[in-house]
Amino acid sequence: MNKPRKLAAGNWKMNGTLAALAELDALLEEGDRDCEVLICPPATLIHPAVARIAGGGIAVGGQDCHAAESGAHTGDLSAAQLADVGADYVIVGHSERRTDHAEDDGAVSAKAAAAHKAGLTAIVCVGETEAQRDSGETLDVIARQLAGSVPEGATAGNTVIAYEPVWAIGTGRTPTTDQIAEVHAALRNALVARFADGAGFRLLYGGSVKPSNAAEIFAIANVDGALVGGASLKAADFGPIVAALDAVG
Numbered sequence: 001m002n003k004p005r006k007l008a009a010g011n012w013k014m015n016g017t018l019a020a021l022a023e024l025d026a027l028l029e030e031g032d033r034d035c036e037v038l039i040c041p042p043a044t045l046i047h048p049a050v051a052r053i054a055g056g057g058i059a060v061g062g063q064d065c066h067a068a069e070s071g072a073h074t075g076d077l078s079a080a081q082l083a084d085v086g087a088d089y090v091i092v093g094h095s096e097r098r099t100d101h102a103e104d105d106g107a108v109s110a111k112a113a114a115a116h117k118a119g120l121t122a123i124v125c126v127g128e129t130e131a132q133r134d135s136g137e138t139l140d141v142i143a144r145q146l147a148g149s150v151p152e153g154a155t156a157g158n159t160v161i162a163y164e165p166v167w168a169i170g171t172g173r174t175p176t177t178d179q180i181a182e183v184h185a186a187l188r189n190a191l192v193a194r195f196a197d198g199a200g201f202r203l204l205y206g207g208s209v210k211p212s213n214a215a216e217i218f219a220i221a222n223v224d225g226a227l228v229g230g231a232s233l234k235a236a237d238f239g240p241i242v243a244a245l246d247a248v249g
């Protein structure tokens, strides 16, 4: 089985208007890479981003989807609607969704299943809070979230796991390399135990990834890329992170 390419994913969160698409031009100018590059802009920019990239080697994804295909869900978007405008990926279960919208593991699993049905690759996020880490619960929390948030039918082709410690998101703080390695090894073991192709799932690290720490993080075993927030907003920051991932091969 060929493992999918490493993945440098940018999550723009609720940032950016049409003017921000100029950053895509700058990323495209850097040319082709060995790793896959993904931008998940706000929903308003998905279609214009796809048009702007015009098949130029950057994938586009959503930041969330509803579990239903259509219906009376004001303000929500279905996975099929994301796919319709050219998205290939969707992030589900980001800690900001889990907190702001009270999404639990069951809801996240249903969203991931909806993504699969629409032909999208789901990026399923897991991660402990600082209090959970301090009380030694990290591996239990991660195991529980992974088991509950990844649906049956997940494969290395349609699912990516992102480990994002809540306390590292947007704080400038990152776990030690040993802490990241420990969680990623636990994720890998759990996936191998549950799925025939568990060894092939890509595992991303997310939380304060920057040009200055990317190479060190990408050298850790079982880290197959990154989910980057703030440093994905500017090509001047995201470009070097992509280059660092390419450099590990």
Ligand code: 13P
Binding pocket: 011, 094, 164, 168, 169, 170, 171, 172, 206, 207, 208, 209, 227, 228, 229, 230, 231
């Ligand atoms: P930062 O890179 O801004 O810490 O955000 C990480 C994140 O939440 C990506 O989904």
